Amino acid sequence: MDEMDSGIVKKFMFVNRKAPHGTVYALEVLEMVLISAAFDQDVHLAFVDDGIYQIKKGQAPAEIGCKNFSPTYRALEGYDIEKLYVEAEGLAERGLTEDDLLVPVEVVSRADMGKLMAEMDVILTA
Amino acid sequence: MAYTSNGATIEADEEGYLVNINEWTESLADQIAKDEGIALTPEHWEVVNFLREYYSEYQIAPAVRVLTKAIAKKMGADKGNNKYLYELFPYGPGKQACKIAGLPKPTGCV
Amino acid sequence: MSILHTVNKSPFERNTLESCLGHAQPGDAILLIEDAVFAAMAGTAVAGKMADAANSFRLHVLGPDLKARGLDPANVVAGFTVVDYGGYVDLAAQNKAVNAWL
Numbered sequence: 153m154d155e156m157d158s159g160i161v162k163k164f165m166f167v168n169r170k171a172p173h174g175t176v177y178a179l180e181v182l183e184m185v186l187i188s189a190a191f192d193q194d195v196h197l198a199f200v201d202d203g204i205y206q207i208k209k210g211q212a213p214a215e216i217g218c219k220n221f222s223p224t225y226r227a228l229e230g231y232d233i234e235k236l237y238v239e240a241e242g243l244a245e246r247g248l249t250e251d252d253l254l255v256p257v258e259v260v261s262r263a264d265m266g267k268l269m270a271e272m273d274v275i276l277t278a
Numbered sequence: 279m280a281y282t283s284n285g286a287t288i289e290a291d292e293e294g295y296l297v298n299i300n301e302w303t304e305s306l307a308d309q310i311a312k313d314e315g316i317a318l319t320p321e322h323w324e325v326v327n328f329l330r331e332y333y334s335e336y337q338i339a340p341a342v343r344v345l346t347k348a349i350a351k352k353m354g355a356d357k358g359n360n361k362y363l364y365e366l367f368p369y370g371p372g373k374q375a376c377k378i379a380g381l382p383k384p385t386g387c388v
Numbered sequence: 389m390s391i392l393h394t395v396n397k398s399p400f401e402r403n404t405l406e407s408c409l410g411h412a413q414p415g416d417a418i419l420l421i422e423d424a425v426f427a428a429m430a431g432t433a434v435a436g437k438m439a440d441a442a443n444s445f446r447l448h449v450l451g452p453d454l455k456a457r458g459l460d461p462a463n464v465v466a467g468f469t470v471v472d473y474g475g476y477v478d479l480a481a482q483n484k485a486v487n488a489w490l
Binding site: 169170171172173174175201202205208209210211212213214215216218222244245246247 | 396398400401422423426429430431432433435452453455456457458459460
Binding site: 183186187189190219220221223224226227230231 | 336337338340341347
C-alpha cells in the first residue's frame, strides 16, 4: 500500500481462467478488478481457457438463480480499465470468434500472452 | 432493518441499503432521503435517476470517481464535479445517493 | 435397465466428461449440466468426440444452463436433446439410477 500511495504505478494482470456461473471465481475476480481501479495502477485483464466464456454475449442466468454480471465487463471502460486480452487458441478451441464477445478486446496468441505475463509486476490467476 | 412504505414492509441491510432493488419506488426514495436529512429536489432526482440507469445497464453501483466522470460526460462539468455532488449528497454521492436510489453500496466503498 | 449420468464440469478444464464417456454403457443416458454444457456446442474442440458419443449414448443438455451462458440451444452437436428442469426429473425417473460425476 505504501508503494501505491507514493505514486509508483505497477503493471497488474488479472488472468481469468474459469467459466462464469458454475463457480464463484469469475465474479470474485471482477470485484477485485473494480476495486483495483481505485489505486490508479496499470491494470490488464487476460481471458484464457474457460475464462473466455465470462465475456460471451447473450448470458441470461436468471433461471439458474445467478446474477447476470456480464454487463459489468462493459463498465470497465468507465473505470479506465481498457487493456483486455483474449487468447486466440482458447477462442478457437471453443468454436468462438471475437464477434461472440461483449467487450472490445485484443486477441493475442498463447505465445504473446506468455510474453505479456512476463512483463507484469503482479499477476493474479483464478 | 426495514422500511415501511405504502403499507408494505421493505427489507434493507443494517446500513439501510435495499435487499431487493425491485422493491424501490419513488415514494420510498423520498422516505430514505428524509431519514438521511435530505429533501429531494429535481437536482437530486437527476442524480438518483442517473444511478438507476447506470445500474440497469451495468449491474453495479459505480464508484464515486466513475459516477462523477459519467455525469460530467452526460450533464456537463458544472454537475460532474465533487463539489456539486457532495453539496447534494453530503455523505457522499456514492454511498448516500445509491441508498436513496435503492442500489447496493458501491463496490469498493467501506 | 440404464443409468443416467450427469456431468457438471467443463470438458476444457477437467477430464470428468472423458471419464464418464469411458465408463458409461451403451444405451445409458448422459445429461450435461452447469459448466459441462460447453461440451454440447457445435464447433468446439470436443464436438467430434460428442458426435461419436451420440452413437452409443442418449445425450442430453440442460437448457437453462445453456441460456445462462449465452449459448444457443439451436447450435448443439447433432444427437443432443435439450431438456428443461422437468426433463431432468423425467430422465432421473426413467433410469434405474443416477450417477452424478462431480
